[in-house]
Amino acid sequence: MNYEITLLTTMSISVLFALSLNFITGFCGQISLGHAAFMGVGAYTAAIMMKSSVSLLIAIPVAAVFAGTLGLLVGFASLRVRHDFLAITTMGIVFLFVGIVRQQDFLGGEIGISGIQRSALGRIGFLLLCASLAALFAGFSLLVKRSWLGFVFESISDNEDVARVLGIDVAKYKLFAFVVGTAAAGVAGALYAQHFRFVGPDSFGFVESVSVLAMVVVGGIGSVWGVMLAAAVLSVLPLLIQFVDDYKILVYSALLFFMMRFSPDGLAGIFNRSINRLRKQKT
Amino acid sequence: MLYLELLFQGIVQGSIYALIALGLTLVYGLLRILHVAHAALFTLGAYIGVILTNATGSLSLAIVVAMTVVGLVGIAVYKLAYEPLLDKPPYIALIASIALFIAAEEIFRIVFGPYGLSYKNPPLQGGMEIFNGFYLKYVEALVICLSVLMLSLLAWLSGHTRLGISWRATVTDPAMARAFGVNTQNVRYLNFFIGSALAAAAGVLVALLNNLVEPTMGSVPSYKALAIIVLGGLGSIRGTLIASMALGVIESFGTIYIGHLLDRDALAFGFLILVLMFRPQGLLGAKQ
Numbered sequence: 001m002n003y004e005i006t007l008l009t010t011m012s013i014s015v016l017f018a019l020s021l022n023f024i025t026g027f028c029g030q031i032s033l034g035h036a037a038f039m040g041v042g043a044y045t046a047a048i049m050m051k052s053s054v055s056l057l058i059a060i061p062v063a064a065v066f067a068g069t070l071g072l073l074v075g076f077a078s079l080r081v082r083h084d085f086l087a088i089t090t091m092g093i094v095f096l097f098v099g100i101v102r103q104q105d106f107l108g109g110e111i112g113i114s115g116i117q118r119s120a121l122g123r124i125g126f127l128l129l130c131a132s133l134a135a136l137f138a139g140f141s142l143l144v145k146r147s148w149l150g151f152v153f154e155s156i157s158d159n160e161d162v163a164r165v166l167g168i169d170v171a172k173y174k175l176f177a178f179v180v181g182t183a184a185a186g187v188a189g190a191l192y193a194q195h196f197r198f199v200g201p202d203s204f205g206f207v208e209s210v211s212v213l214a215m216v217v218v219g220g221i222g223s224v225w226g227v228m229l230a231a232a233v234l235s236v237l238p239l240l241i242q243f244v245d246d247y248k249i250l251v252y253s254a255l256l257f258f259m260m261r262f263s264p265d266g267l268a269g270i271f272n273r274s275i276n277r278l279r280k281q282k283t
Numbered sequence: 284m285l286y287l288e289l290l291f292q293g294i295v296q297g298s299i300y301a302l303i304a305l306g307l308t309l310v311y312g313l314l315r316i317l318h319v320a321h322a323a324l325f326t327l328g329a330y331i332g333v334i335l336t337n338a339t340g341s342l343s344l345a346i347v348v349a350m351t352v353v354g355l356v357g358i359a360v361y362k363l364a365y366e367p368l369l370d371k372p373p374y375i376a377l378i379a380s381i382a383l384f385i386a387a388e389e390i391f392r393i394v395f396g397p398y399g400l401s402y403k404n405p406p407l408q409g410g411m412e413i414f415n416g417f418y419l420k421y422v423e424a425l426v427i428c429l430s431v432l433m434l435s436l437l438a439w440l441s442g443h444t445r446l447g448i449s450w451r452a453t454v455t456d457p458a459m460a461r462a463f464g465v466n467t468q469n470v471r472y473l474n475f476f477i478g479s480a481l482a483a484a485a486g487v488l489v490a491l492l493n494n495l496v497e498p499t500m501g502s503v504p505s506y507k508a509l510a511i512i513v514l515g516g517l518g519s520i521r522g523t524l525i526a527s528m529a530l531g532v533i534e535s536f537g538t539i540y541i542g543h544l545l546d547r548d549a550l551a552f553g554f555l556i557l558v559l560m561f562r563p564q565g566l567l568g569a570k571q
Contacts, residue, residue, distance in 0.1 A: 031374050077556065080563045084317055084373060088513045089559055091506065092552030099549020206506065210381050217378055246393065253385040260379035261364065264371050 005123050007236055012130035013191045014235030015228050018215040019137050020184035025213070026222035027141075027150065028177035029157025030078065031087045034094035035212050038182040040204030042067040042189025044101070047113045047199045056119040060190045067186025068179045075178030079171050082160070094209050101201045112200025119194055130191050137184055141224045153177065157222075214256045220268025230267055287417060289535045295423045295492075297531025298430035302485035303504050304511040304523050305437070306357075306478025312454050312518035313474050315373060316365055319380040321482055322505030323387035324360070328353045328483025329490040329500060330391065333400050342406045346487050350480040357479025358472050384505060391498035399497030407491065426488050433481060434524070450474065454518075503548055510555045516565030526566055530554065 021035045042063035049059040074093055081089050101107050108114075121129060144150050152173055155163040164170050193199050211234070219230030238248055263269050303325055310318040328349045335345035364383055368376045410420035441447035452460040453470045461467050485504075490496045511530055515522030530551055537550045558566065 077560060081559055084311075084315075084377075084517065085513060085559065085563060085565075087317065087374070087377060088509050089556060092510065092556045095506065095552040096549050096556070099546045099552075102546055207385075210378075210385075213378065214382075217374075247389070250386055250389040250393070253382045253389065257364075257379055257382035257386060260375050260382065261367060264368070264375040 002123065005127050007239065009123075009127045009130050009195055010239075011232045011235050012127070012134045013188050013195060014212075014215065015231045016130070016134040016137055016191070017185060017188035018212055018219070018227050018231035019134070019141055019224065020181045020188060021212050022216050022219075022222065022224065022227045023141060023144075023184065024177050024181035025216055026227065027145065027153040027157065028174060029153070029160075030174060030177065031083075031213075032090040032209075033087050033206070033213065034090035034092070034097070034209050035181075035185060036204040036206070036208035037094040037097035038067045038071055038185035039189035039192065039208070040097055040101070040199075040201075041070050042186025043193040043199045043204065044107055044113070044189075045186070046190035047116055047193040048107075050116050050119075050193065051113060053117070056121070056190070056194050059194075060187055063186045063190035064183040065186075067189065068183030071178045071182025071185075072175060074182070075175045078178070079174060091206065091209075094204070094206050098201050098205050108200070110201065112198060112203075114198045116193060116197040116199075118197070126194065130195070133187060133191070138224060138228060145222075145224060149173075217264075218256065218259050218266050220266030220271075223266070223268035226266055226268030226271070289539065290532060291417075291419075291423075293532030293535035294528065295426050295531070296535060297528035298427055299485050299489055299492075300504075300508065300511055300531055301434065301524050301527035302430055302481050302488070304508040304515070304527050305434070305520065306482045307508050308512045308515065308518060308520055308523040309474050309478040311512060312520075313471060314365065314369065316368075316376045317373070317380065317509060318365075318478075319377070319505055319509065320360060320364070320383040320387060321478070322501035322508065323384050323391075324353050324357055324479045325482040325486040325489075325504060326387070326391060326496070326498070326501040327356065328486030329496040330395060330400070330486075331483070332487030333402060333490050333496050336406065337400075337403045340404070342487075342491075346484060349483045349487050353483035353486075354476040354480035357475040357482075360479075361471060361475040384501070388498050388501065395496075395498065397498060399495050399500075401494045401496070402490075405491070405494050422488075422491050426492065429484065429488065433484060437477070437481075446473070507548070507551050510551050514555055514558055514566055519565070522566050529566075 017035075017039055020038075021032060024030050024032055024035075045063040045066045046056070046059040049062060050056060074090070078086055078089060102110055119126060144153075152163075152168055155166065155168060156170055156173060160170055189204075192203075196203075215231040215234050216227050218234065219228070220226035234252075238252065241248055241251060259266065265272075303322070306324075307318055307321050310316055310321070331349040331352055332342075332345045335348055336342050339345070360383070364379060365376055368379060407421040407425060410418055410423075413419050439447075441450060449460065449465040450470050450473065452463065452465055453467050457467055460470075486496075486500075489500065489504075507530070511526045512518075512523055514530070515524075515526035533554055534547055534550055538547050541550075
């Protein structure tokens with residue numbers, strides 16, 4: 001039973017993390033190759049607090065504030081650049097984050113912070129907390145997508161210049177997307193710290209940033225249900241294909257490559273196409 | 284003396300960066316694709332170089348074969364991976380490229396083993412003292428000479444031959460170039476061939492400098508080369524050369540003076556972000 005609980009907890013944290021990136025990249029169209037850095041900020045903040053016996057429930061909002069504040073700063077910086085330049089800038093953020101953390105003794109340097117104590121919630125309680133936070137953010141995402149805010153995001157994502165001509169304050173909405181997305185990533189980070197009871201610089205590097213982007217893209221950029229499904233499957237896939245241990249990463253990356261090559265709009269795209277085909281057959 | 288030595292180290296590193304980043308710029312200039320998997324070709328070149336040198340004992344043969352084979356592999360990568368994605372949004376090709384790169388690293392690890400290979404009889408060991416205290420390694424001299432040679436060859440090719448002119452025409456305006464009878468498909472092949480061959484040469488040279496090739500040797504250069512071409516203003520060859528040299532020198536000084544704050548690899552990106560905040564179009568990029 002413990003194994004299943006761990007699996008489900010990992011899944012919920014990944015779903016929350018992937019949805020947080022979906023908010024920035026999927027809704028607002030701002031590609032980020034450095035999203036793991038914000039999870040890292042949240043994880044380190046929560047880890048340090050929990051080491052000094054602060055409760056998890058207090059650590060989570062503080063982690064969100066720290067990650068969101070950094071997100072606001074990065075958001076300001078990223079207003080200067082677009083498209084490919086933005087992709088590389090955000091990639092730079094994650095390398096900077098890892099580079100700085102490695103050199104700081106109070107963050108545990110190369111070794112990281114271990115021995116974080118368990119919260120009073122117990123295993124099941126913690127799973128429920130993770131799942132409900134993920135569900136909460138999923139609900140919020142669905143709500144935003146259907147509201148006027150969703151339309152604003154879509155117009156920015158479609159064509160920023162046209163949106164500006166229509167009188168939309170593009171900078172304001174981009175910053176909003178960045179703050180919400182990075183704060184949610186910070187929450188996912190705090191949960192991560194509690195779940196694994198360890199944080200280290202290598203847990204929040206470029207590879208993790210790409211993996212989470214892979215979840216969003218495989219799910220179908222902008223599609224809440226698709227991203228949730230992809231995050232749930234891809235987060236436990238490495239555990240489920242343990243039997244091909246040596247080829248684990250190869251299988252994972254090949255899957256990502258073929259997805260891009262043959263269905264760039266992800267699972268949501270495959271789903272929509274097959275629905276359309278069914279409808280055509282009926283008429 | 285220390286300054287001179289650091290400067291020299293920076294230039295050696297900068298030449299390697301230039302060889303790698305140039306291929307990336309060529310691809311970006313032509314197709315607007317961020318070709319992360321380029322660094323996998325760099326690693327492949329290094330492996331071919333070491334294996335052939337160990338088998339035949341001839342370094343020059345190894346360099347030529349590595350460049351040719353990797354150049355052809357580069358064309359295959361374009362044909363199989365990028366060509367079908369050209370009309371998709373750019374991040375699709377970018378993610379496909381990252382996936383390809385990670386897969387390639389895994390294949391290197393599985394095929395050649397995780398611990399890497401080295402030269403049995405490392406060629407060009409030793410060096411000489413040029414003037415008091417300034418020691419020049421033969422390998423470093425080779426790196427600089429070969430880079431200068433290849434880059435001048437490329438400059439001559441693009442400036443003074445029919446091939447180069449059709450290449451530049453395609454970069455500027457593909458439709459117009461086609462209207463004038465340029466075979467743009469061949470230009471793309473050529474582009475990938477040259478870019479990949481240069482990366483292979485860089486791979487062999489890095490393997491000489493460190494006397495080691497390992498599956499992950501491409502990771503750091505791959506992301507750093509992206510930083511370099513962005514710094515240089517995406518697609519600008521002159522900008523890329525300047526950015527490579529600047530980064531090589533900044534890293535070599537930076538590791539000594541601010542190494543306790545930031546590690547070497549973060550330095551490149553710190554510099555990148557700083558520059559982009561003041562010049563979002565890169566050092567030499569044109570304003571859009």
